[in-house]
Amino acid sequence: MKLPHLDWVNQDSPFLRQHQRGFRTLAFEDELEQAYKRYHANAFLGRMRWALLVAMLLALLFVVIDAFNLPDPLRGQILALRLGVIQPLLLLAWLATYRYGLRDYLQLIGGLVALLSGLAVVGIIGLARYHAFPLPYEGIILVTVFFYFLTGLRFTTAVLCGWVSFMAYIATELSLRQGLTGEALINNAMFLGLANVIGSVGCYSLEYTTRQNFLAHGLLQDLAEKDFLTGLLNRRAFTERAERSWRQAQRERHALGVVMMDVDFFKRYNDHYGHAAGDEALRQVARVIGEHARRPLDCAARYGGEEFVGIWYDLNEQQMLGILEKIRSSTEALALAHAYSDAAPVVTLSIGLAYLPPQPHQSLEDALRLADVALYLAKEQGRNRVVCKQP
Template sequence: MVTGGRVPRPAASERLTIKASAIVKLPHLEWVNQDSPYLRQHQQGFRGLRFDDELEQTFKRYHANVFLRRMRWALLVATLLAMLFVLLDAINMPDPLRGQVLTLRLGVIQPLLLLAWVATYQRSLRDHLQWVGGLVALLSGLAVAGIIGLARYHSFALPYEGIILVTVFFYFLTGLRFTTAVLCGWLTLLAYLAVELSVGLAGELLLSNVLFLTLANIIGSVGCYSLEYATRQNFLAHGLLQDLAEKDFLTGLLNRRAFTERAELSWRQAQREKQALGVVMMDVDFFKRYNDHYGHAAGDEALRQVSRVIGEHARRPLDCAARYGGEEFVGIWYGLTEEQLLTIMENIRAGIEALALSHVGSDAANVVTLSLGMAYVTPQTHQSLEDALRLADVALYLAKEQGRNRVVAKKQAS
């Protein structure tokens, strides 16, 4: 049952944060719950640099966070370098070429870089930074190709290697993922080729320039693919380590420590927003008898199936369910009416019974069943999560006393 002690929050050293350059070693895979999406993805592989849809969305957020600082610094450095080229062009280029080139540098490249840098500080754009960065990289590459074309048109000897620098820059330094970087790189190459053909560059020199720019794109594509592949490996390792730290090995639900941490967050938010919570304690009926009769392997499988039913009813962001120890489970549901919560609890109870797992030693039914005690509370400043858990424990005791395989609810004292 529930004790009054608070489960400690993880120490800072136990929290998992991954730097872009860090290599995360995979844990022993036999320690990980076999239903882990990270484990399934690791076993399936990802040579196409693509995860299953739900995991892919999680990876995109992970990638954006890991490479956010790199993107900010890259854009800042690019802005400073672009200003240096403005000064060089202002000194070296003749009129009217100077004015045309400075218009592209100051009217297109510099504003784009600054806007992209500002966008990295906007939380609302965090999920769209790949496309923001990719668009800026592509337009900057096209602008540089345009500058080369203008210099050729005015017979000014401007080294074309600048476009190679731009290509290498957004392959490796801006934090663009493989697909975005490849689109930018090869479209910039095509734009450069079109510009040179339009101004009539000599065939042999054009062939040499395009060859080197093509090689730069090939090297960039391979390097960017390898970088993203390694980042995805780190993401899976990070996820597997989180599963080990937060998930119960047998059932795949949260463990007791992780539940307490997440439930505390829901509790504080409910206090701020004056929302109701359902705090629920659950216990598999006569489970010791089940283990004694059917064996521990069957008992483990029964717990896995029971936990799967419970987990299916706790999928909203502020809901969570956990294995509390042995055959005990605990859950918290946020912002629902008492009637809605009782319906969910009854669905869980009925879902366990519908598993039809034979249990000849039960006095409650001839199949595995679940008793549930629910505390329906609106958290007050003088109350704690432990108070609600104790109330749920009292309700669970009443459910068992009344014959098990039922839901009993209690409200907080007014």
């Protein structure tokens, strides 16, 4: 996915910061890394399902081949590994991809299944060597390709599975010391090692590209949803999210705090200090507001000009007023000089709160109008204050 023009993205975007810092070690900042893991799980879910399904069918094909070609007692021992270990593991991993509650653990599940399957294949080769049966070792190479490119495993997990299986194979051949000459073992080790090197490089490249796509997706989402200047949601994105919170509050009969906020005498500030200073003031005020709207169903946005809007979910009235008072006092504590304000010698914020449990006959627009009335009263009463209205 192509990156958008980076000059259009808000400079506080975590996606932009990560892109600028780079990710050669295939690791993001903590919060972004968790989001990437969810993105990766969803993006590769279909691939993992199909890969496991194909692996089960191939494993059954090998069962049929071994049933006809292997002598006793080797046949029974190898079929026990194929049918008693490999096939059940693949089936369990495939079923796990359909359990939504296990979505966050698919890398762990897939990694364990891949590693145990690889070790089982090593065990099959070891049994064949022990019984002096010329079973080709290339099966472990097939499993290695499966680790790196088909299962949707991330780089670290795939590399761990591939190289542990490689070392287990070498250790098995060395411990048996029969059925394979030293020269043949060196050739096998070289080809299997090269398969792991190629797999490691390819898997690194694949994950690096996936992470690039994740950042590009995040940057595009920021462009679509975030206000360029402040980094808060824009008006359209706020309306979409607030509508979801409103409907959920109606279903669950929880109260909402719908808030309108306005920077006091901002036109005078712009006229006196200039638009660059005005933009910086809005950024700092927005940062204060954003710090108090971090819960999943809370959101805040720049509504237009110097006006901000927010919605807080399932708080009682005193908790709601406490948060808004912190926003007001923290804005004043920024100590941004405002010589032409009638409210205070610094930049301040007037806040109107509509506090209500949404009713079936009410809409979000009704709550916003009520919050606007409360904001008007805050201005009428001298600004730099919080005023609450209820229906």
